[in-house]
Amino acid sequence: GSHIDETAAKFTEGVNPGGDRNxxxxxxxxxxxxxxxxLFDLFGPIGKINNAELKPQENGQPTGVAVVEYENLVDADFCIQKLNNYNYGGCSLQISYARRD
Structure with missing residues (x-):
């Protein structure tokens, strides 16, 4: 059966794109x-990361969504400038500030 990573599920739960600067x-x-x-290889060079998790589907399958927490706001800003629409593995990344609903 599928195993959900509880830590990843908790960290990414209710998180959506389009938040205020954070x-x-x-x-x-x-x-x-x-x-x-x-995720650490991709986002790590930009600045110090507190946490980064992939959002799992309830069945454990990937969603192509990740939530990354930077230590500094400036690094988060830089991440969006640098990686939004960045081509990664043939996919154009969509990056914004997260909001938790």
Whole structure:
């Protein structure tokens, strides 16, 4: 059966794109093959990350969505400037500030 990563599910639960300026980044349109370690490789060079998780579907399948928490607001700003519409694994990343509903 499928195993849901509880930590990832909790961290990404109720998080949506289009938030006000904050340290949380919402990234969608990631390749389904993306692993959690890839998130640190992709977002890590921009600034210090507190956490990064892939949002799982309830059946454990990938969604192509990730939530990244930067330590500094400036790094979050830079991430959006640098990686929004960035071509990653053939996909054009959609990146915005996250909001938790």
């Amino acid at each position: 340290c949380f980044i919402y990234c969608s349109n990631l390749p389904f093959s993306t692993a959690r370690s890839d």
